[in-house]
Amino acid sequence: MITIFIRTTILYILVVIAIRIMGKAELSELQPYELVIIIMIAELASLSMESVEMPFINGVIAMSTLVFLQVIISFLTLKSEKARAIICGKPSILIQNGNIVERELKKLRININDLIEQLRIKNFQNIDDIEFAILETNGELSVIPKSSKRPLTPSDLKIKVEEEGLPVSLIVDGKINRQNLHKASLNFNWLYKELRKQNIDDINKILYGSVDQNKKLSLHLKNDEKGIEK
Template identity: 55%
Template sequence: MLLILIRTLILYLGVVIVMRVMGKQEIGQLQPYELVIALMIADLAAIPMSNTGVPLANGLVPIFGLLIAQVFISYAALKNIKFRTIVCGAPSILVKNGQLVESELRRIRYNIHDLLEQLRVKNIANIADVEFAILETGGKLSVIPKSQKRPLIPEDLQISTKYEGIPTTLIIDGQIMSNNLRMIKLDENWLERELAKFGIDSHQKVLFASLDTNGKLFWQLKSD
């Protein structure tokens, strides 16, 4: 049992390293060749994990071989558009100017019921309201509503808005995010002084804290 546990941990670490090097894409965003490689890696790891008679190298070597293949294909697809089209395919326009593109639907065998479902998920009930619906190479549907059906934005009313940006996380579960502090040119002493203004004598008592682009500090203490 101990041997199986050790082999499992080794293979687990190997697969985690490989998946980290491959990138951060979600399963639904994987290109076809990336999905194939992910499935093959899972199968290769399962064989030596369950069968102690199979050397670990028989699983690890092919796994890292697939990693090299994936990196090579990704780099080639990045540099060569034609090669990318071959391995990844091309986006398909399913709706154009409120009309179904029947020939494209038949070519890729995409069901109209599925298309309507995906439009409803994006809060679009009427195909006539769609300027373009594009099936991306990763399998997701991108929908561009007609200009008359898009939500109203400040620019439409010629209203100027201030820059918002995103808040910078400073503390998570009592741990200071030092890199984030350095990024905004602040330090831990500043943070401790700011917390002290609210009667907080230690950052370890803070569950979460962030600083927005207007300099406002948000914080929440741990429940205990």
């Protein structure tokens, strides 16, 4: 019982480390070879936990080998287009210039109903509205609508707008993020002064606080759904 507990704990830590080493892309959009490696790692971890007779080091070596191979393959796909084409494949154009590319559908064994379903998922009900539809190497369908069907943007109307930038988190669950405060070129005196302006006398009352590029402070209090903005 204790042996299984120890092995499971160690393997859990090793699998988490392995996923982190392989990169964040492993957790979102997987290439085929990445999916295979993750499945194999999971299987190896399962076998090492269940089979007490199996030497623990064997599972660790096998998992380490898979991580090493994945890092090597990722490096090759990063540096070589030929390697990337062989290992990951190439995107396939299913709709080109508003026309369905039938030979690609047959090659990929995708029927019209499947294509229409994927387009509906992307909020396109009419094929006539689409200029290009591209099946990416990770299986995701990218859709580019025709110019007349694209949403209007400020640039289309020749309206100048300020860039919003990315808000910086300053307070999370009553704790100040010193690193982000410094990144935003702010200091504690500024923060406490802004809190006093909004009648906040205890920082522990704040669930979340952020600041935008215009130094506008936005606060959300604990047990309060409404935010307070300066």
